Amino acid sequence: MLLSKACIYGVRASLYMSLVYQKDRYISIREMSEKLNISFHFLTKILQQITHAGLMHSYKGPNGGINLSKDPNEITIIKIVDAIDGMAVFTECVIGLPGCGRNKPCPLHEKWAVARQELQDMFENTTLHEMAISSKKLNLRLSDELSIEELMI
Amino acid sequence: MLLSKACIYGVRASLYMSLVYQKDRYISIREMSEKLNISFHFLTKILQQITHAGLMHSYKGPNGGINLSKDPNEITIIKIVDAIDGMAVFTECVIGLPGCGRNKPCPLHEKWAVARQELQDMFENTTLHEMAISSKKLNLRLSDELSIEELMI
DNA sequence: TATATTTAAGACAAATTAGTCTTTAATAAA
DNA sequence: TTTATTAAAGACTAATTTGTCTTAAATATA
Ligand code: SF4
Ligand code: SF4
Numbered sequence: 001m002l003l004s005k006a007c008i009y010g011v012r013a014s015l016y017m018s019l020v021y022q023k024d025r026y027i028s029i030r031e032m033s034e035k036l037n038i039s040f041h042f043l044t045k046i047l048q049q050i051t052h053a054g055l056m057h058s059y060k061g062p063n064g065g066i067n068l069s070k071d072p073n074e075i076t077i078i079k080i081v082d083a084i085d086g087m088a089v090f091t092e093c094v095i096g097l098p099g100c101g102r103n104k105p106c107p108l109h110e111k112w113a114v115a116r117q118e119l120q121d122m123f124e125n126t127t128l129h130e131m132a133i134s135s136k137k138l139n140l141r142l143s144d145e146l147s148i149e150e151l152m153i
Numbered sequence: 154m155l156l157s158k159a160c161i162y163g164v165r166a167s168l169y170m171s172l173v174y175q176k177d178r179y180i181s182i183r184e185m186s187e188k189l190n191i192s193f194h195f196l197t198k199i200l201q202q203i204t205h206a207g208l209m210h211s212y213k214g215p216n217g218g219i220n221l222s223k224d225p226n227e228i229t230i231i232k233i234v235d236a237i238d239g240m241a242v243f244t245e246c247v248i249g250l251p252g253c254g255r256n257k258p259c260p261l262h263e264k265w266a267v268a269r270q271e272l273q274d275m276f277e278n279t280t281l282h283e284m285a286i287s288s289k290k291l292n293l294r295l296s297d298e299l300s301i302e303e304l305m306i
Numbered sequence: 307t308a309t310a311t312t313t314a315a316g317a318c319a320a321a322t323t324a325g326t327c328t329t330t331a332a333t334a335a336a
Numbered sequence: 337t338t339t340a341t342t343a344a345a346g347a348c349t350a351a352t353t354t355g356t357c358t359t360a361a362a363t364a365t366a
Contacts, residue, residue, distance in 0.1 A: 041327070
């Protein structure tokens with residue numbers, strides 16, 4: 001598995017956030033957890049990591065919740081990944097040898113270094129906005145149960 | 154982490170095996186575990202998975218051990234990965250949604266499907282032999298401690 | 307045959323990741 | 337000011353992965 005469960009949930013929640021994004025409108029974690037079928041408390045902790053990274057803001061009390069700290073077209077997926085799993089996936093060795101790049105490289109290096117970079121580029125060049133657009137257009141799925149159309153009713 | 158620890162150790166051990174490969178010569182797991190700095194019992198279980206997949210043979214008793222069931226140039230890395238972690242990495246969704254491809258695809262699909270395929274190609278098109286050759290040539294590292302030159306003394 | 311060497315098998319323990327629950331703090335609105 | 341609503345914090349449990357240990361089975365060789 002490339003990304004941890006926590007990270008995966010973080011990405012899904014971010015996508016949901018950008019689908020319903022309106023400046024100054026807070027989305028409750030409870031609502032999101034139910035729509036996306038993710039444990040409420042687990043999602044809360046994941047979103048805390050994301051807010052600590054400065055990508056979202058939270059607000060307590062009635063009508064409180066979470067909102068994106070910038071427009072979805074200014075947030076790339078890699079920021080979400082970084083906030084939760086860190087950048088290790090994009091820097092570490094496929095076969096787990098320490099000190100990649102610093103000392104002599106290991107056998108798989110030539111091919112892995114390329115693939116790794118492509119993965120990083122993919123996350124780096126995809127914004128939440130871009131994904132939200134194509135999601136809506138194609139009525140793609142964001143939870144295991146519901147398509148985006150069903151999700152946003 | 155793309156591959157599990159078990160899988161990573163399996164790949165490292167396979168590389169070691171192909172570096173010292175001689176038809177009908179068994180390598181003891183003890184020796185390998187010490188050279189590669191991997192827990193002996195853990196490595197034993199990993200190699201069992203690989204032998205069950207038919208990629209290696211084992212032999213008990215004095216001068217027993219493990220050997221590759223085919224020439225290293227007939228074994229691709231993906232076979233090792235498959236034997237331990239399975240093929241899920243190459244088929245599953247980045248954001249963990251079930252039923253990829255069968256129903257409607259999810260937002261990241263277009264980019265991920267390409268990256269995923271490239272990763273699979275990389276493992277599919279790299280043989281143990283190929284890696285062993287370039288490893289020797291460049292004196293690359295296979296354990297966190299020793300380069301291949303030091304390893305094979 | 308007896309002994310030493312080696313893998314096989316499986317119980318067990320430790321570490322990490324995933325997920326749950328309870329209590330506290332902040333805020334809005336009645 | 338009281339109550340309801342929401343996120344924050346942290347203790348706790350469950351599941352999975354990683355790693356250890358002990359015993360059994362197979363084999364070579366003395
Ligand atoms: S040089 Fe490449 S293959 Fe080697 S340790 Fe680094 S990432 Fe891995
Ligand atoms: S279609 Fe692509 S992005 Fe969607 S679930 Fe499948 S792999 Fe993932």
